[in-house]
Amino acid sequence: MTVLVAYAPASEGREALSEGIKEAHLRKSDLLIVNIGRGHHDLEPEEVRGLETRLAEAGLGLTIESSVLSDPGDAVIQIAQDRNVDMIVIGLRHRSMVGKLILGSTVQRILLDATCPVLAVRSDKL
């Protein structure tokens, strides 16, 4: 049993992470983090250690994984299929139609390509 969180160093990513942690506790499953941010802005080591101990208290494991695929959407899907995860958690924000058409949207691609349930979280709530 695993919950995959697509993490990016932005409010969407942090929202997804906190929601993913909740989901992992709820489902009593391990947490798997995939970094989809550009460049090397991964989670801080202290943050990871804190998260690890918190999950370990509940008897859950934490892994951070990356893929050879350069496109973050494809990477998330690949790892999800490979690890046979139960759920993908992603954070999203509003994007205009034109913006999605021209620049593309990783979130949209994950939603359409995923072969498991996807939990989409919005950071800019009402």
Added chain:
Amino acid sequence: MLDSAMAALASLADPSLLIMLLIGTVAGLVMGLIPGLGGTGAVAILLPITFGMEPPQALALLIGALAVVHTSDTVSAVLLGAPGSASASVTMLDGYSMAKKGEAARALTLAFLSSMAGGIIGAIGLTLAIPLARPLVLSFASPELFMLTVLGVALAAVLSRGNIIKGVSAGLLGLVLGMVGTSPTTAEERFTFGSLFLGDGLSLVAVALGIFGLAEIASRASQRRGQKETISLGGGWGRGIREWLSHWTQVIRGALIGIWAGVLPGVGATAGTWLAYGQAVATAKDKRKFGKGDPRGIVGPESANNSVEAGDLIPTLLFGIPGGVPSAMLLGMLLTYGIQPGPSIITEHLDLMYLIVWSFAIASILGALFCFLSVKQLAKLTKVPFAVLAAGLVAVMLLGSFQEGGQLGDLWIMIILGVFGWLLKSTGFPRAPFLIGFVLAIPLERYYFLTDSLYEGFDWMLRPGVLVFLAILVLPIIWAFIKFIRARRKTNFDDGHRDEQPEDDEAPLKNSNWSLVAAGIFTAAFAAALISSTSFSPEARLVPQLVSIGGLVFSGILLFTEIRTRLRARTEGAGWTLDAGFAFKTFAWMTGFLALTAVFGYLIAVTIFIPAFLLVVARARLKVAVIYTGVLYLVLLALPSLLPIDLPQGWFNTLV
């Protein structure tokens, strides 16, 4: 149209053409195996041989090589996990994993067959482009042709990887360098500093071999040890063929992506193959096997990197703007034969166009066939350490760039540009716009003055074709600007990344004192060009001044950002690294070789340089060094009687 196509096929029955095509194919395959050479190196090394030939023979040789470079570069990627070219590193992802599982033959079958199909589809694309573009091309007048040359340099600069400002600076500096020599409008000498041999302009072969060839050798010569373990070929030939047939849609899709990447200037084989890989992953429902030996990860990219070279030829031949570096050199070659690409090639030299198409298709098939037959020998060749190859390559490259003008000065320029090319490569400047700018400098100026004399004021700007090209010019700039802003605001996490290739460590000296020096050199060069152009007549002055003012603006921005990052950075960036030291040592060896040549002549210099380099730098065994030197000496001795090649004579020879 069909008649000329058939006539071109019939002309290929001419034994001299067929032999050239065969030689070109074999040479292309061998050069594909050597890391770092690629299509650029293949064309640059073969170009000097063609100087004495008729255009059809020369084209058969060069196209034969260009068509198959990306067929053989897969071998080392699959067997050693060390790609022969940047574009083959995509194949490595899945091919090497397959090979590690003992299925190298399966991976190679998939790769060779896809390369062949990519080449053929590329040739078909080139054929179809001729009637499609014909009415368009024939409607072009000098304003459109001028805009096309501007577009060629600008798109190459914008679409090349990395920083746009770096790309534009490199493109503009290429333009300035291309203007060295006699002005096309007023026949006065520019930027020659009174030197006679600069009056003809810089030699294209010397510039290309310096910026790409020597720079590549210097950055790789530290690889003394060849790969020890090789993976056995294993089985799976039949399985490879079956899989290839079942993935035919991926083959075609990859080839089409490759053609498109080729048509765009500055988007070369590397970007094209990554795009094809991205597409293969995107369209696959089950993505688990990618990177672990998925046949789809080999088929698409391999098909794409061969069709890129055909796609490159489309804008090169039809519009006269090179789609990539190898085709930029081909363009330069055609210009020396007096064949003007663009409208005139379609009306007067249609047979040559079809000859290129046929050569490309036939060479693709031959290349795959040769690869299948000789894969065991090719695998052995990939085990030779690069430092051993480098000795011979330096000798061949120096000999090659001597052929165009027969001047030792060209060779000195080549080494200087080699150092510059190495600096560009290591600090993350794209080199393609530089060479494309160099080739297009004179056409750009000529078309500008034609336009200026035929049209009053800026009337030509209102021609529909010109307006369309202006729009094409502006769009990618706006696009890049939007992406830049989004990256600055960090709102781009959700944007698609599929068009981007993974960050590689191609530019180890980025953001260091080295890149500061590079920016300084750019600024100084543009300033010097601006100052020395004040002494020209108004006609000869206009374009160089415009270019150098533009260059000053861009390189100034570059210098400013470099200084700012150097001031902000607490830690020292990469200083005198080990690799930099090795590169400069290699350049010192090259300089020594050239000095020896200048004094004693080429043959004696070779007999001193090769064994010394092999023993000291490559640390090869004495036996290897002796045999290597002996064979090379004999070949060089026989070469002038076989081919129209002159060996450089030294100061010593003039005494005797």
